[in-house]
Every structure is written in C-alpha cells, then in structure tokens.
Amino acid sequence: MKNIVKKIEPILNKTLNKAESFIQSRPGVNFLFGALFEAFDGLIRSSKDTAKTQPFIRNQMDAKQYMGGVIVALLLGWVVPAIYFFGFMCVVPKIIVSLVVGVFIVDVLWVILAREERINEGGFVTCLFIPAFLPPQAPLWLIGVGAGVSILFRNILGGVGNNLVNPALFGRLILTICFPTMVVSGWQEPFTGMPTFQSLKSGIDAVTHATPLIAFKETGEVTSYISLLIGANAGSLGETCRIALIATGIWLCIKRIANWRIPVAYLGSVFIFAALFSLILGEAVAPPMFQLLSGGLIFGAFFMATDPITTTYSQSGKWIFSIGCGLLTVVLRNFTPMPEGVMYAILLMNLVGVPIQSIVLKIKYRT
Amino acid sequence: MAKKKKVKKIYKNGFNLLEAYPIEFSKKVETVKYDGPAETFDFPFPERKVEHVIVNLCPTEPWALSNSAVINNDTQDFPDFLDKLDKVRTGHFPESHCYVVISAQETELIKELNQYQSNTDKIPLDPPFAKGEYLHVHTLDPIYPNDAPALIVKKTLGLDVAYGQNTAEIGVVILEPQTVVGIFEHYIQKSEISTRLIPISGTGLRENKILKVKPGTPIQRILDGNVREDVKCRVFVDGPLNGAEVKDLTQKIDWSTRNIVVLEEKDYKIPFNYARVDELLFTTSLMGELRRCIYCNYCDDICPVGLEPALYWYCYIRGEKQKARLYALEKCIECGLCSFICPSKLELLQVIKECKSLK
Numbered sequence: 001m002k003n004i005v006k007k008i009e010p011i012l013n014k015t016l017n018k019a020e021s022f023i024q025s026r027p028g029v030n031f032l033f034g035a036l037f038e039a040f041d042g043l044i045r046s047s048k049d050t051a052k053t054q055p056f057i058r059n060q061m062d063a064k065q066y067m068g069g070v071i072v073a074l075l076l077g078w079v080v081p082a083i084y085f086f087g088f089m090c091v092v093p094k095i096i097v098s099l100v101v102g103v104f105i106v107d108v109l110w111v112i113l114a115r116e117e118r119i120n121e122g123g124f125v126t127c128l129f130i131p132a133f134l135p136p137q138a139p140l141w142l143i144g145v146g147a148g149v150s151i152l153f154r155n156i157l158g159g160v161g162n163n164l165v166n167p168a169l170f171g172r173l174i175l176t177i178c179f180p181t182m183v184v185s186g187w188q189e190p191f192t193g194m195p196t197f198q199s200l201k202s203g204i205d206a207v208t209h210a211t212p213l214i215a216f217k218e219t220g221e222v223t224s225y226i227s228l229l230i231g232a233n234a235g236s237l238g239e240t241c242r243i244a245l246i247a248t249g250i251w252l253c254i255k256r257i258a259n260w261r262i263p264v265a266y267l268g269s270v271f272i273f274a275a276l277f278s279l280i281l282g283e284a285v286a287p288p289m290f291q292l293l294s295g296g297l298i299f300g301a302f303f304m305a306t307d308p309i310t311t312t313y314s315q316s317g318k319w320i321f322s323i324g325c326g327l328l329t330v331v332l333r334n335f336t337p338m339p340e341g342v343m344y345a346i347l348l349m350n351l352v353g354v355p356i357q358s359i360v361l362k363i364k365y366r367t
Numbered sequence: 368m369a370k371k372k373k374v375k376k377i378y379k380n381g382f383n384l385l386e387a388y389p390i391e392f393s394k395k396v397e398t399v400k401y402d403g404p405a406e407t408f409d410f411p412f413p414e415r416k417v418e419h420v421i422v423n424l425c426p427t428e429p430w431a432l433s434n435s436a437v438i439n440n441d442t443q444d445f446p447d448f449l450d451k452l453d454k455v456r457t458g459h460f461p462e463s464h465c466y467v468v469i470s471a472q473e474t475e476l477i478k479e480l481n482q483y484q485s486n487t488d489k490i491p492l493d494p495p496f497a498k499g500e501y502l503h504v505h506t507l508d509p510i511y512p513n514d515a516p517a518l519i520v521k522k523t524l525g526l527d528v529a530y531g532q533n534t535a536e537i538g539v540v541i542l543e544p545q546t547v548v549g550i551f552e553h554y555i556q557k558s559e560i561s562t563r564l565i566p567i568s569g570t571g572l573r574e575n576k577i578l579k580v581k582p583g584t585p586i587q588r589i590l591d592g593n594v595r596e597d598v599k600c601r602v603f604v605d606g607p608l609n610g611a612e613v614k615d616l617t618q619k620i621d622w623s624t625r626n627i628v629v630l631e632e633k634d635y636k637i638p639f640n641y642a643r644v645d646e647l648l649f650t651t652s653l654m655g656e657l658r659r660c661i662y663c664n665y666c667d668d669i670c671p672v673g674l675e676p677a678l679y680w681y682c683y684i685r686g687e688k689q690k691a692r693l694y695a696l697e698k699c700i701e702c703g704l705c706s707f708i709c710p711s712k713l714e715l716l717q718v719i720k721e722c723k724s725l726k
Contacts, residue, residue: 005639012638042656046640049653050632053717055703056607057630060648061710062655064641066663161659161711256378259664308662313677315664361678367693 016041035111039119063160067121069257074128074238074303077248081231081241085190086136087203091237094131097140102127102147110155122160126150129168129304132238133296133343134175137186137208142179146171165350166310169343176343184339187211187234209234212294213339216286228293239296249302258306261315262322266301267292269326277330285334297329300342310350312357314364320356325349381510381671382704384608388649390429390568390575396440398562398579405583406621408553408560410546413535417460419524421541422452425470427511428606430568430628434469434476434544436577440564441548445479448544449502451551456501458555460540465502466523470509480504511608512671512702516541530700549622563622567593570649571600571629580620586627587616599632601651608703658711666705666715672698676705676715683718691722699723 023029023037043064051058082091103123111119130146131138150171157163176183189207191199211234212223227233231241239245252258274288291297301322305311311321325345332341361367424434442448449467456465469477484502505523507513517528520539528534534541542550545563552560561581568575572593580589586602594600602613605625620627633650640654648654666676674695682691696719705715 009638013636016636016638041636045636045638047653047656048634048636049657049712050634050651051653053706053714054609054611055707055716056601056603056612056651057649057707058652058654058712059708059710060643060654061665061708062641062712063658063661063710064655066661066710068641158659161661256665256668308664309660311662313662313664313681314675315667361694365694 012044016045032112035115036108036119039111042120064121066257067125069252069255070125070303071121071128073248073252073257074125074132077245077303078132078238078241078299079128081244082132082237083200084195085192085203085231085240086188086237087191087199087201089202090136091131093140094134094138094143094237095128097143098127098130098147099124101144102130102151106148106151107155110152114155116155116159120160123151123154126154126168126171129238130171132299133168133172133236134183135186136188136190136203136237138182142175142182145178146175149174161309163307163309164354165347166304166307169304169347169350172343173347184214187214189234190232190240192232211235211339212290213286213333216290216294217339220283222287222290223294225289225293228290236296239299242293242298245298245302249298252302252306258302259308259311259315259318261318262306262311263301265319265322266305266325266329267297269323270297270329273327273330274334277334291330291333295333295340296342300329300346301325304342305346305349310353312353312360314357314360316364317353317356317360320360321349321353324352324356378665378669378708380669380673381513382669382707383509384427384511385429385509388429392433392436392566392568392575392577396436396564396577396579399581399584399589401581401584401588403583405561405581406619408549408582408622410550410554412459413533413540415535415538417463417535417540418538419540420456420460420463420465421519421523421539422465422467422547423514423519423541423543424473424476425468425507425509425514425519427509427514428608428626430566430606430626432545432564432566432577432626434473436564436566437544437548440579441545445476446483448547449480449483452547453502454555455547455550459550463501463540466505467502468505468507468514468519468523471506472509477504477506512700512704515671515700515702517700518671529697543625563624565589565620565624565627567627567629569629570631571595571598571602582622582624583619585617585619586613589620589627590616590629594629595631599634600629601632603628603630607651608707609701653712655710655712657713660711660713663710665708665710669704669708671702671704672700674699676719679722680713680715680718683722688722688725691719692725696722 019037023034079091103119107119107123127147130150131143134143150167153170154163154167187209189209191204212228215221223233229242233240249258249263253260271288271292274285274291278285278287305322305325311318328345328348329341332338332344426433438445438448442451452465456463467480469480481504484504507522512518516534517530519541520526520528520534524539526537528537549560552558562579563582564577565580566577567589573595576593578589602616603610604613604627607628607630631650633652660677660680667674670676678694679691679696682688699719701716703716709715
C-alpha cells in the first residue's frame with residue numbers, strides 16, 4: 001500500500017503542478033476556475049507556506065487532519081454499521097446525494113460566485129451528518145435539501161471557525177420545520193442475524209416500526225438495553241448502533257479531536273437528571289439507562305456537541321455547556337410532546353454558549 | 368496504558384520535545400579552526416548579593432548540548448565538575464545556596480550527585496559544615512520549556528519572576544554547565560579559556576555534530592562542509608522554537624550562543640500530507656493552511672503557565688489589542704508552544720508579542 005502511494009505521489013504532484021501553472025498563466029481561466037482549483041488542490045496537497053516568525057517548527061496536526069479524524073470516526077461509527085443493518089442501497093446513495101449536493105454543487109457555486117475558498121474538509125463532515133439523523137426511509141431529495149441548506153447556512157456564516165450553531169443540525173431543524181411528518185416517520189426495523197449478500201445489498205423488506213422513544217411515549221414500553229446498545233431497533237440511520245458510536249467517540253477523545261469533557265458531562269448529566277426526575281415523578285419519566293441509550297443522544301454527545309467551534313472556548317464553559325445540553329435533553333424528552341430533544345438541546349446551547357463564554361471569562365479574570 | 372501516559376506527558380503543560388524529535392549527535396567532538404580575532408570570556412557578575420545559584424543540568428530541547436558532552440569534555444568526571452562548582456560558589460557567590468537542577472531521567476548523575484552530597488569531607492570553614500547544607504539537588508522532568516528562567520526559578524525556589532526580568536534582581540543566578548567551567552578556568556585558575564562547545568543539528572545537515580568553537584567565529588565557517596547542498600536550508604541560533612533566524616551567515620557567535628540548528632525549508636506542496644499521522648517532520652514547513660481558530664483547546668492544554676492564547680487572538684482580530692491584557696497576558700513566558708501546536712497555524716506568539724508591546 002505504501003509503495004503504491006509512493007509511486008503515485010510524484011506523478012500526481014507533477015500533474016497538479018502543470019495544471020496550476022496552466023491555470024495561473026491564463027487570466028480568463030484563472031478568473032473562472034482559479035479559486036476552484038486551489039480549493040481542490042488544497043484537499044489533496046499540503047500548503048507550501050513556511051513559518052516566517054517564531055517558532056520556526058510547527059506541529060504536524062492541522063485542520064485537515066483534525067477534520068479527517070472526525071470523518072474516519074463517522075465512517076466507522078455509523079456508515080459501516082448502517083450498511084449492515086439497513087443495506088448498502090439504503091445508505092450509500094444517501095451519502096452520495098448529500099456530498100454531491102452539499103460539497104459539489106452548493107460549495108462549488110459559492111466558490112465561483114462569491115470567490116471565497118470554501119471547499120474544505122468541514123463540508124464533508126457536515127454532509128456526512130445529514131443522512132445520519134434522518135430516518136432510513138427518508139427520500140433522497142430530502143437529504144439533498146438538508147445538505148444544501150446546511151452548507152449554504154455554513155457558507156453564509158463564514159465556514160470553519162465562524163459557525164454560531166452546528167450547520168448540520170441547523171439543516172435538520174429547517175427540515176423539521178418544512179417537512180414535519182417526513183423527518184419523524186419512515187422508521188424501519190433493521191436487519192439482524194448473519195449477513196447475506198441480499199441483506200448487505202438492500203436490507204430487509206421495509207417494515208415500519210416506532211422508535212424506542214416513540215414507543216415509550218405511546219405505550220410506556222422500555223426496549224431491552226442490549227438491543228439498544230447493539231442497534232437492533234428502529235431509529236435514524238446513524239444513531240442506532242450505539243456500541244460503535246461509543247467506541248469511535250472514545251477514540252476521538254483519546255486523539256484529542258473531541259474534548260472528553262463534553263461527552264462525559266453530557267451523558268453524565270442526562271443520567272443524573274433522568275434519575276432525579278424519575279425518582280420524583282415515578283413512571284412518567286423514562287428510566288435513566290433507557291434515556292442514555294435511546295434516540296440520538298450518544299451520536300449527539302460524541303459527534304454533534306463536540307463540534308469545537310460551536311461550544312465555548314474555556315474548559316469550564318464546556319462543562320456548563322454540556323450540563324445544559326443534558327438538562328434540556330431530559331426536559332424536552334419527558335415534559336414536551338416531542339419524543340426526542342437532542343437536536344433542540346444542542347442548538348439552543350450552541351447559542352447560549354456565547355454568553356456562557358463571556359461570563360466564565362468575567363469570573364476567571366475578574367474583569 | 369503506557370501509551371496513554373505518554374500522550375498525556377507530551378501535551379499537558381509543556382511538550383516533550385526530546386521524545387518528539389530525537390536527535391543523535393556523533394560522539395566525537397570536532398574542533399573548528401579559525402584564526403581571526405576571538406572574543407574573551409566575560410561573565411557579568413551581579414552587583415546585588417547572590418542568595419541562590421541554580422545550575423541548569425536539565426536541557427529540555429533535543430538540539431541543546433547534553434550534560435555528558437560538557438562533563439566529558441571540560442572535566443574529568445561529574446564529581447570533578449561539582450568540585451569546580453563548589454570553588455566557583457565559594458569564590459564568587461559566598462554564602463549562597465546552590466541548586467543543581469537535573470533531568471529526572473539521568474539517574475546515574477543523580478546517584479553520583481547524592482553520593483557527592485553526603486560526602487563526609489568537611490569544608491575547612493569555621494565552623495566546618497557538610498556539603499549537603501548548601502548543595503541541593505532538584506529533579507525536573509525534561510519537558511520543554513521547564514528550563515526557561517521563569518519556570519526553573521518557580522519550580523526550584525518557588526519565587527515568582529516575570530518574563531524578561533533579570534533574575535539577579537531577586538538574588539538568583541542561573542548558570543549553564545559550560546559557564547560554570549568558564550568562570551572556574553577564567554576567574555579562579557586565571558588560565559586562558561578560548562573555546563566553547565556548540566552542538567549543530569537539524570535536517571539541513573549531513574550529520575549532527577558537537578563542535579569546539581572559538582567565540583568570534585562566523586557561522587558560515589562553522590557550517591562549512593556540514594550543510595546538505597541538495598535542499599534549501601534555514602539557520603537558527605538557540606533553537607527553532609525560541610531562537611532567532613540567521614539571515615546573514617557572517618554573523619559571529621559569542622559566549623552566549625547555545626546551539627545552531629539548520630532546518631530544511633520545504634517550501635513545496637506534498638500530496639496527502641494529512642494521511643501521515645503521528646509524524647513530526649523537522650522542517651520549517653507550516654504543515655497546513657491558515658484557518659480561523661476552531662476552539663480546539665490545544666493551546667491552553669499545552670501552555671506551561673496555564674494561559675488561554677486563543678483569547679488573545681480573538682481580541683487581536685477584533686481590533687481590541689488593549690483588551691488582551693485583561694487575560695493575564697503578563698504571565699506569558701513566550702515559549703512559542705501555542706503557535707507550535709495550533710492546528711489552524713495561527714501566529715499566536717506574534718499576536719502575544721504585539722499585544723504585550725502596547726503600553
């Protein structure tokens with residue numbers, strides 16, 4: 001594998017160098033495609049900048065590796081399990097549609113029209129999120145609309161480092177407002193057992209089934225924790241296989257890409273608040289373990305809430321942020337007609353993160 | 368478990384450069400011939416009474432001169448070095464306490480030092496007292512920037528020194544091992560001392576070497592025949608993290624020059640750079656593109672004095688440079704680790720310096 005890469009490298013380098021000099025030597029071409037080429041070149045190759053001021057050596061880790069880690073974790077955490085549970089034909093077209101609409105249409109148009117270099121690794125992460133929190137039977141156009149809205153919103157805010165709220169969750173919010181029935185129906189019973197070619201290709205015949213949270217809301221039925229952990233329940237595409245999500249989430253924390261404080265505080269506070277409320281109010285509130293393992297909580301805690309720029313900068317602010325997320329999630333799930341509250345909780349706390357940050361700084365530095 | 372510990376050791380409150388960029392020097396010490404005028408040794412003794420002498424035997428940068436090189440070259444063995452230190456102390460810093468700060472990994476030197484300390488040789492003073500009473504051993508993890516003056520004083524004596532403040536003002540003198548030998552030979556033995564050990568290292572060199580150089584020699588002369596010709600190189604004095612770049616190679620080295628690092632420039636694009644995880648390339652390449660701050664918290668994790676450098680950057684880009692001073696800016700020791708670690712490749716150290724310079 002390494003040898004192949006070593007052989008391809010010089011050829012690729014040469015071709016790209018040629019293309020670069022070709023584009024730069026012709027003003028007309030450069031005006032139309034210069035920014036586009038630079039953006040795609042940036043995805044493949046490193047920059048040629050050198051350190052001009054102290055310190056003169058820099059760490060290897062850059063934004064591409066940082067986001068690349070998230071992409072790898074997402075692929076292992078939800079794409080691979082989803083292919084097993086719902087079939088290749090259910091998962092992969094959705095990801096392709098999401099990426100094509102998000103990165104290759106909206107981003108590319110933005111680069112050509114606005115002349116801002118906006119194609120970067122962050123867009124891929126956002127587009128990988130979109131199918132993950134929609135039901136398995138969601139139509140492809142819904143995914144496309146979601147990805148387009150998310151990337152557009154992200155570009156308007158300013159891309160990496162400027163996002164006020166998580167753009168993928170914002171896209172989902174728009175979908176919830178515009179198509180309220182489509183995002184909460186179309187749940188499908190996943191395939192379980194030994195995988196066959198047929199099951200890996202297209203899953204089993206669609207049998208609609210309520211998600212564990214909806215079932216609890218309607219009948220008070222608590223699904224078994226083991227099946228919740230493995231993912232043998234109805235639910236959004238990406239959120240069912242909790243064990244894979246936990247494993248990749250912990251890997252992200254060890255790699256220091258996700259801040260460990262956020263999942264720990266988020267999951268911990270959900271458990272504590274759920275236990276507290278169920279002690280006070282009894283059967284009306286779902287048991288804490290069930291709350292932890294159901295819905296999009298694990299996915300949200302490890303992948304959505306840890307999106308670094310939308311949280312606060314201070315470490316202590318991160319604790320407050322995630323405890324707020326936990327409290328809001330429990331409240332929204334149990335005291336409103338909605339079965340799920342992770343999305344609203346994270347979006348709301350993203351906004352509240354700004355005042356939290358300034359209050360934490362005021363207390364810490366006594367200004 | 369062992370791996371987990373290593374990660375923590377590397378990134379929390381400092382950076383284990385010795386582990387990240389292992390540099391092997393060739394054993395033989397070469398002499399650089401130079402016939403031009405040499406600088407004479409001169410140590411600026413402080414006017415105020417010195418209460419504490421700190422001897423820094425804990426190099427935290429891999430390109431710095433190792434203790435064994437000094438001891439093998441200038442003295443017979445470690446006790447001999449300590450004898451010289453003792454004479455320097457009694458001769459020039461009377462009634463002061465001497466703290467030998469030593470890397471926690473050099474167990475043999477620590478053993479020898481403890482033996483020397485408990486030596487029953489009474490010093491013929493009135494009244495005689497054992498060496499243990501003035502000689503103190505202090506171990507330190509060799510993590511950059513633990514040997515910066517402000518941190519070494521804080522960790523051994525518990526005294527606060529601001530960055531850039533002369534430690535002599537509070538009665539502390541920090542000595543490098545080479546300076547100890549220099550003072551001994553020049554002021555006590557009155558013999559002529561004319562050479563100094565300078566380690567040269569880096570990816571721009573054919574071989575990492577330790578050279579014996581006369582201060583006053585131009586850098587060009589030192590690097591002659593050692594630099595690789597197939598790559599573009601940049602030369603740094605006193606390390607690439609904290610030191611300065613040398614543009615003019617006729618610049619002469621002096622008695623305070625600690626080391627010379629020559630790095631490959633690497634100003635070209637490399638495909639799939641991001642796939643090379645866990646690889647620290649020892650070049651001047653930025654290794655990434657400039658982005659906005661993404662709140663990754665790497666800079667405040669690595670900061671040895673517990674600051675939050677990204678805050679200064681936010682103040683800076685909003686145009687509120689004055690506001691940066693509110694966030695404990697004066698504590699910064701300018702070690703450069705925040706710029707080093709930043710995945711968005713922000714020039715945090717430059718921002719800090721600019722905010723500091725506003726009065």
